[in-house]
Every structure is written in C-alpha cells, then in structure tokens.
Amino acid sequence: MSDFSPAAGLSPWQRTAAGAGLLGADGAIAATIFAEMSALAARTGAINLGQGFPDEDGPAEVLEAARSAIADGVNQYPPGIGLPVLREAVARHQAHWYGIELDAASEVLVTAGATEALAASILAFVDAGDDVVTFEPYYDAYAALIARAGGVHRTVPLAWSAEASGAVWQPDLEALGRAVTDRTRMIIVNSPHNPTGAVLDDEVLVEIVRLAERHDALIVTDEVYEHLVFDGAHRPIATLPGARERTITISSGGKTFSTTGWKIGWLTAPAHLVAAVLAVKQFLTYVNGAPFQPAIAAGLDLPDAFFAEAAATLAGKREVLAAGLEAAGFAVARPQAGYFIVADASPLGFSDGAELCRRLPELAGVVGVPVTAFVHPERHDAYRSLVRFAFCKRMPVLEEASTRLAAL
Structure with missing residues (x-):
C-alpha cells in the first residue's frame, strides 16, 4: 500500500500536477510518455502500438x-x-x-x-x-x-x-x-x-x-x-x-x-x-x-452476435501479436480482455522497459509504452522491465509488427 499526497509548498495547479507525476525536475509540465512515444513513432516511421486507439472504423x-x-x-x-x-x-x-x-x-x-x-x-x-x-x-x-x-x-x-x-x-x-x-x-x-x-x-x-x-x-x-x-x-x-x-x-x-x-x-x-x-x-x-x-x-441495440464477433476478432489479433513478441524473446502475459498485451523484456536482456521503448523504433520499427507509466515512481522497480503493446489495429499492421519484433 502506498500513500501519495500532493506536494506541499506549491501552487494549487502545481500540487495537482505534482500529485499526478506531471511535473519535471524544473517544475515545468512534463510531456506524457504516450505523447513522447507517439511523436517518436511519427518521427521514425515506426508502427505505433503505444496508444490504444483502433485504426479502422466501427460498424x-x-x-x-x-x-x-x-x-x-x-x-x-x-x-x-x-x-x-x-x-x-x-x-x-x-x-x-x-x-x-x-x-x-x-x-x-x-x-x-x-x-x-x-x-x-x-x-x-x-x-x-x-x-x-x-x-x-x-x-x-x-x-x-x-x-x-x-x-x-x-x-x-x-x-x-x-x-x-x-x-x-x-x-x-x-x-x-x-x-x-x-x-x-x-x-x-x-x-x-x-x-x-x-x-x-x-x-x-x-x-x-x-x-x-x-x-x-x-x-x-x-x-x-x-x-x-x-x-x-x-x-x-x-x-x-x-x-x-x-x-x-x-x-x-x-x-x-x-x-x-x-x-x-x-x-x-x-x-x-x-x-x-x-x-x-x-x-x-x-x-x-x-x-x-x-x-x-x-x-x-445491435444484435448479440456483433458483440461476440468483436471480442473474437480482437482475441485473434491478441494471438498474432503475442506470437510475434514471444518469437522476439519476450515473456508474454496474455490478457483476458481489452486492447493491450504486457510483455516482459528482461529475457531479452533489457531491465528498463522505458529505455527499450525509446530504442525499439531503431531495433524493430515498433513503438510500445513502458508499464512504469501506469505506476507511482516508488513502485517502478516492480514493473521496470514490462512494456504494454496495443493490438487494436488492423491485422496486416499487427502481422508486420510481429514480423519486425521477431527479427529481434
């Protein structure tokens, strides 16, 4: 159990930002890891599996x-x-x-x-x-x-x-x-x-x-x-x-x-x-x-079959990305639901998921997000080697991402 209180001695907005981990060492608002990774993907042409949004329209x-x-x-x-x-x-x-x-x-x-x-x-x-x-x-x-x-x-x-x-x-x-x-x-x-x-x-x-x-x-x-x-x-x-x-x-x-x-x-x-x-x-x-x-x-109000098919389709995409990550040497936690899969980079020799995410565009042409973005700094060590990848993308994109990752 952890107790995270807003920092004392700051303005109300600074206390809010500090409590959320949004202030840099100089007191300025820090860019989120999501913005950093998306910008990195755009700059390098890497496949962006960092942010959780689909790349195709709904029904x-x-x-x-x-x-x-x-x-x-x-x-x-x-x-x-x-x-x-x-x-x-x-x-x-x-x-x-x-x-x-x-x-x-x-x-x-x-x-x-x-x-x-x-x-x-x-x-x-x-x-x-x-x-x-x-x-x-x-x-x-x-x-x-x-x-x-x-x-x-x-x-x-x-x-x-x-x-x-x-x-x-x-x-x-x-x-x-x-x-x-x-x-x-x-x-x-x-x-x-x-x-x-x-x-x-x-x-x-x-x-x-x-x-x-x-x-x-x-x-x-x-x-x-x-x-x-x-x-x-x-x-x-x-x-x-x-x-x-x-x-x-x-x-x-x-x-x-x-x-x-x-x-x-x-x-x-x-x-x-x-x-x-x-x-x-x-x-x-x-x-x-x-x-x-x-x-x-x-x-x-769509029929039940739509919802069943949506989950089944996403489950298939999960398996494609999981296979690519495992071929690359990651230890993979297959999710029970949702858009994301978490992989442990330590079997690859990377103890720092954030460092790996910044190098992945160069190493494999893919972008992910370190799980430490979702935890308080004092708990980073417990999750340091973990990376989150989004699989809510078109199948050809996931197949290409898996091929690139497997090349690791």
Whole structure:
C-alpha cells in the first residue's frame, strides 16, 4: 500500500500536477510518455502500438446513424443529462446483459467519454484529505483527478505471477484490506483492466463490496472494455449483493464501437448519486456530442452476435501479436480482455522497459509504452522491465509488427 499526497509548498495547479507525476525536475509540465512515444513513432516511421486507439472504423450501422442525426439537425445542445434515446439504450443494455433495471430518466448520465464520468464522480465526492483506493498499475488519469480533488491516492498492486496458463494479475486481498479504511471515500475498480488486460476474480469483487460496506465507501467502476472479454462474460460489480446502492458504473462506446474520437460515455447509479455527479459535470463540458449520442444508442441495440464477433476478432489479433513478441524473446502475459498485451523484456536482456521503448523504433520499427507509466515512481522497480503493446489495429499492421519484433 502506498500513500501519495500532493506536494506541499506549491501552487494549487502545481500540487495537482505534482500529485499526478506531471511535473519535471524544473517544475515545468512534463510531456506524457504516450505523447513522447507517439511523436517518436511519427518521427521514425515506426508502427505505433503505444496508444490504444483502433485504426479502422466501427460498424456501418453506427456510422450511418451519426450521419443521419447530423442531417436531421441533431446539432445543438442536448439535455444536460443526455439525449433520451441514449439514456434509454443504456438502460436496455444494462437490463439485457446484466439484469440491472434502471430508470433512464434519473439513473443514467451521458458524459464526454468515460474520463469525464470519472472526473465528475471524483470531484463530486472526494474532498481534501479523503482516501481514494485504486489498483496499480492504473489508468493515468486516476492519479491526476484524485490530486485535483485534493484526495490521497492509495494503491494496491496487481501482482504478475507466472502460471501454467500464463501470467495473471490479481491483488493480494490482505493488502486490499489494509488499503481500505474509514478514511476511504472511494474505491475505483477498473475491470477489465488497463494496462494489464486482467479481469478481476469474483473473490476480489466480493471483497471490494464487503470493504466498501464496512467502511461506508463509494465504489466507482471503469468498465469501458466490458464487451471485449475473450473468455467468459463480464460481471459488473453492481450485480453483487450490497453493491448497487453505493456503486457508480462507468462505460463508453469508444472501445466497443471503435469510435474513440467521439467521446460518448455514460454512468449509471442510484438517482441521488447521478444528481450529485451531474451538478459537477454541467460545469465541465456542460454537454457533448449531440449527433453521436443516437449513433451510440444504435450500437448498443445491435444484435448479440456483433458483440461476440468483436471480442473474437480482437482475441485473434491478441494471438498474432503475442506470437510475434514471444518469437522476439519476450515473456508474454496474455490478457483476458481489452486492447493491450504486457510483455516482459528482461529475457531479452533489457531491465528498463522505458529505455527499450525509446530504442525499439531503431531495433524493430515498433513503438510500445513502458508499464512504469501506469505506476507511482516508488513502485517502478516492480514493473521496470514490462512494456504494454496495443493490438487494436488492423491485422496486416499487427502481422508486420510481429514480423519486425521477431527479427529481434
């Protein structure tokens, strides 16, 4: 368990940036590793497997629905809570896939992607000095948003363990129990998980709910990869006994429908929690993406076969990239879900994943991102040799990347 508080003696913005690890030694805002690696790929002509965005469009039905909405004049401010057509589609989706019945008028909020839903939820409920618990590695926005709210970011590591079935990432339940206390205001649960591709075990989810009930904490879930699980089905924590009344469930259409640039997300929660988040959200983006909201609604209403095929296609891409990485000599953790695969560079003689990422364009014509970008500096040693690669790309791109990597 780690305790990361914003640095003292700085301006409010500097404290926020320092708490999120965004300040360089000279106090200037440092470029993120994602920006650095994407610029490196562009400069060298390397295949960019660093950032997690698809390089092909989503389903034709969704794209055509957006065109139709624009042509039909859906181009002005939508309601602050979101267009009814999308809120109703989200409610149908939750009932169909998970048996969660929602009031679309009061228990669904449309947001500018999942990141705004996270931001508005954290800013709505976390006050200065409140603890917020996440698993580590963590999506980089968590640290920045917790710092902005003045919260204390406590993390529980996900351990890499080599097993016959591959490397898996799960937290130690005793460490989780030590992290969640009466000071805990919020537990953020990212499953399926970025960057590891892990799906948290039911035992872990049950323990999260037990701890949240015991310490009266909110649960906020980041479930953007919910339909991209390769074996089995996604289980929202809100379906567990005792969870729903204290859970804010967040998802988006960007990953499922390959429309990451549209930034259409949503959250579902009891009405009083939605109202509190909306009070913050209205002063962030106010509203967003009017013509894209009915388009994502059309996507959510696609037949079950579409979602199954999307996951199966991505699973095939995972295998292509995994084979290339293994041929290159990496130890590979095959993900259970999502867009990313984590590989250990230490068998290749590289103990520093960040150093390798900066050399990979020269060595293999490929760009990845070091997993240390997703952990606090004091934990870098535990993840130093690990690199994350995105496989949400066209198959020919992945085949070429695999060929280049195998040449290592």
